[in-house]
Amino acid sequence: DAKTTQPPSMDCAEGRAANLPCNHSTISGNEYVYWYRQIHSQGPQYIIHGLKNNETNEMASLIITEDRKSSTLILPHATLRDTAVYYCIVRVVGGNEKLTFGTGTRLTIIP
Amino acid sequence: EAGVAQSPRYKIIEKRQSVAFWCNPISGHATLYWYQQILGQGPKLLIQFQNNGVVDDSQLPKDRFSAERLKGVDSTLKIQPAKLEDSAVYLCASSLDSRIEAFFGQGTRLTVV
Numbered sequence: 001d002a003k004t005t006q007p008p009s010m011d012c013a014e015g016r017a018a019n020l021p022c023n024h025s026t027i028s029g030n031e032y033v034y035w036y037r038q039i040h041s042q043g044p045q046y047i048i049h050g051l052k053n054n055e056t057n058e059m060a061s062l063i064i065t066e067d068r069k070s071s072t073l074i075l076p077h078a079t080l081r082d083t084a085v086y087y088c089i090v091r092v093v094g095g096n097e098k099l100t101f102g103t104g105t106r107l108t109i110i111p
Numbered sequence: 112e113a114g115v116a117q118s119p120r121y122k123i124i125e126k127r128q129s130v131a132f133w134c135n136p137i138s139g140h141a142t143l144y145w146y147q148q149i150l151g152q153g154p155k156l157l158i159q160f161q162n163n164g165v166v167d168d169s170q171l172p173k174d175r176f177s178a179e180r181l182k183g184v185d186s187t188l189k190i191q192p193a194k195l196e197d198s199a200v201y202l203c204a205s206s207l208d209s210r211i212e213a214f215f216g217q218g219t220r221l222t223v224v
Contacts, residue, residue: 042200043217044204044215101154103152103153
């Protein structure tokens with residue numbers, strides 16, 4: 001019961017901005033958008049999350065469309081260490097909602 | 112701050128044998144998760160604890176998998192008996208509570224031969 005759709009793979013040149021899209025057309029009003037990434041042979045790492053406003057932290061920016069049916073994770077200056085699988089997850093915050101991963105986008109940063 | 116600790120990092124067993132994985136979450140984290148990640152797939156939630164109570168174990172194959180979290184801190188995940196299809200990375204994660212971000216350990220890579 002996938003709630004999100006992501007492209008299976010993307011490439012980005014080192015130093016450029018990496019823009020990773022996610023579609024979540026059935027998102028509910030009380031569901032947040034979370035992003036995690038998983039570098040090879042490591043556990044997933046939290047990046048950022050948001051409800052409806054755009055969010056920015058030291059790792060990335062999250063842009064959510066006004067209708068909340070899609071979002072974009074932006075890595076402003078991609079480095080080789082950003083090569084990873086990126087997961088977009090929608091999740092209710094509150095209660096004991098599961099953290100459910102899809103198949104994600106494999107982002108490769110090209111030197 | 113120490114992260115989520117898991118052991119062992121690697122394990123190879125024969126089918127029908129038993130195996131156990133251990134997880135020590137970040138201190139003070141009430142929520143603990145166990146995930147199974149088969150090669151090429153995203154992590155699949157097996158069980159979620161809130162303190163020492165089970166919140167969700169709907170995807171845990173209860174005929175062979177079991178998990179416990181004694182005293183609401185450390186947790187063990189056991190497989191008995193193992194099958195070839197259990198070969199995967201088993202990830203443990205914890206969070207302060209289920210409403211905020213989870214922190215993952217490096218996982219245990221299990222190979223069943």
